[in-house]
Amino acid sequence: MLDPTLDDTAFGASIGELLAALRAVAEPTRLRLLVLCSRGELTVSELAQILGQSQPRVSRHLKLLCEAGLLDRFREGSWVFYRVAGDGTASELARHLVAACGDNDPTIALDLQRLSAIKRQRAERAAAYFSENAPRWDSIRSLYIDEREVEAALVEIIAAAQPRDLLDIGTGTGRMLEILAPRVGQALGIDQSREMLAVARVNLEHAGAVNGAVRLGDMYQLPLPDASFDAVVIHQVLHYADRPAAAIAEAARVLRPGGVLVVVDFAPHLLEFLRTEHAHRRLGFADGEVADWCRAAGLEPESPMHLPGDPLTVAIWTSYRGARPHRETRTATPAEQVLP
Numbered sequence: 001m002l003d004p005t006l007d008d009t010a011f012g013a014s015i016g017e018l019l020a021a022l023r024a025v026a027e028p029t030r031l032r033l034l035v036l037c038s039r040g041e042l043t044v045s046e047l048a049q050i051l052g053q054s055q056p057r058v059s060r061h062l063k064l065l066c067e068a069g070l071l072d073r074f075r076e077g078s079w080v081f082y083r084v085a086g087d088g089t090a091s092e093l094a095r096h097l098v099a100a101c102g103d104n105d106p107t108i109a110l111d112l113q114r115l116s117a118i119k120r121q122r123a124e125r126a127a128a129y130f131s132e133n134a135p136r137w138d139s140i141r142s143l144y145i146d147e148r149e150v151e152a153a154l155v156e157i158i159a160a161a162q163p164r165d166l167l168d169i170g171t172g173t174g175r176m177l178e179i180l181a182p183r184v185g186q187a188l189g190i191d192q193s194r195e196m197l198a199v200a201r202v203n204l205e206h207a208g209a210v211n212g213a214v215r216l217g218d219m220y221q222l223p224l225p226d227a228s229f230d231a232v233v234i235h236q237v238l239h240y241a242d243r244p245a246a247a248i249a250e251a252a253r254v255l256r257p258g259g260v261l262v263v264v265d266f267a268p269h270l271l272e273f274l275r276t277e278h279a280h281r282r283l284g285f286a287d288g289e290v291a292d293w294c295r296a297a298g299l300e301p302e303s304p305m306h307l308p309g310d311p312l313t314v315a316i317w318t319s320y321r322g323a324r325p326h327r328e329t330r331t332a333t334p335a336e337q338v339l340p
């Protein structure tokens, strides 16, 4: 029989952590918060809206869950996001508890229904922005960085990989297809905005990219079979994602063994107006964070490339599915120079 006088100090660090986490989560609101944060990265105000409780109250619960190692908290400018902890003993426990809760309980089901409504609002806000800006997008992005430099680096990476086919996720106006289609047999762009796709179709036609096509689709659920592309590009899309790790995992799913994923986005920055005025969800990404997501998706990340600009730095994260294949070196043809 157990000694009834035993307290936490009688155990090793990991059992001590587990006990602290179990105590923290043994409260209805905190269990609901844990389930919600397992479905995406959420802010206090979103969580307060779902639970129908005040922000200070929700913040207190979140603080306890973070201290117990069940949630991770990360700040981006004036916003703070919460998500289920990525590692540690308590993170394992969090995942088991979330699975055990399921989504049949009426309270949890209602929370998840409200969460879906919030996600729909976010998606509508982003879609409205893209619809309004589709024809102007090319000029907006040129305000931030020297695109030609980024495009040249991207072309070099893709040319070295010699893919037969390429998928451009979040293709927008189809610029990536315009510059990369000449390097591959087939190029496909996916985007969730019909307006963007309409612009992309016009641009591809003007560029004479007959092997390029676009299709409506969601980056979290690509309408494509597993292992169907040699190369996947995600260029300036991830900062709109509320589940960037899931977007990378979905991209990895459609890569063939030996295939290459190239993610291009901003390094961490503090330009809040990109969020308030341009619907960016994330203010850039740290190298380690992207590398972790790639590894979790079964990819092998290479060293990232940084292209400093004023005020934003663009990062290029390249990773391979399995070993990087050996390619014969070949000289680029004139057609393979960066298009104007």
Ligand SMILES: C[S@@+](CC[C@H](N)C(=O)[O-])C[C@H]1O[C@@H](n2cnc3c(N)ncnc32)[C@H](O)[C@@H]1O
Pocket (backbone or CB within 6 Å): 130, 169, 170, 171, 172, 173, 174, 175, 176, 190, 191, 192, 193, 196, 217, 218, 219, 220, 234, 235, 236, 237, 240
């Ligand atoms: C900033 S634009 C970049 C377009 C293009 N990659 C480029 O660099 O020219 C971002 C694009 O991502 C698309 N997008 C955002 N969320 C998406 C999602 N969940 N699924 C598919 N496309 C998405 C938007 O519609 C938009 O066209």
